Amino acid sequence: MDFTIRYEPAPDEVARALRQGLKRQLVMVYRILPSVLVVAGLACIWADAVFLGVGMLVAAVVAPFVATRAIRRVATRQLAYMCVPTTIRVTSEGYECRTDQYSTTMQWSMFGQVVTTPEFWLFLVNRQPAAFLPKRAFNSEQQAELIDFLAARQNAGTS
Structure with a gap:
């Protein structure tokens, strides 16, 4: 798995993700x-x-x-920092998010839990929201691949 997408999150979308994470x-x-x-x-x-x-x-x-x-x-x-053009790269090793103001790279092993909602994948570190991926930013093939990948990681973590 290795794909890069570019999108701009809407303020209400980010607010909903933060609310769900918090x-x-x-x-x-x-x-x-x-x-x-x-x-x-x-x-x-x-x-x-x-x-x-x-x-x-x-x-x-x-x-x-x-x-x-x-x-x-x-x-x-x-x-103001989150609702800007954003480039997300998702690989089997981790997640990278880049804007003109910041760059974040996290390995999948950092996330203790992934919460799936109808709109987002919320990534938690020590039960605190660390990142989110909006499902709308990915096409259906990418979403299916992400769903399978995250499910396999979660199943591997519980066994």
Whole structure:
């Protein structure tokens, strides 16, 4: 396998890929952190630290909204770097992504997990999104070859 494609990702496409990749990481912000804050807040109220307890309860409600806004701000800044003409080279050894601003080369062995969505292949390193390939950038033959290749790598990694 060795093919090179050139495409320009759309801002909404990159935003969806980032959102899907970050969704797994945000479980802590949206579920665990508020739960801990509620328990801690109730414990503070029970221990007569009412002001601190109420503050933690308010933080439990506000934290997910603040996190969402902060993530959107960071993602918006990243879009300027990612929504440019991009050349992707995919080989059996790895993945290379080049633009006028940056160049990234990663070996397949770096990716601990590949998540397949209807639009993308998301590549994770230590459960964090590291790269994505938009399926629309590849023709049907290339997509089929990638699907087979990634499935074989995943099966080899689990055996």
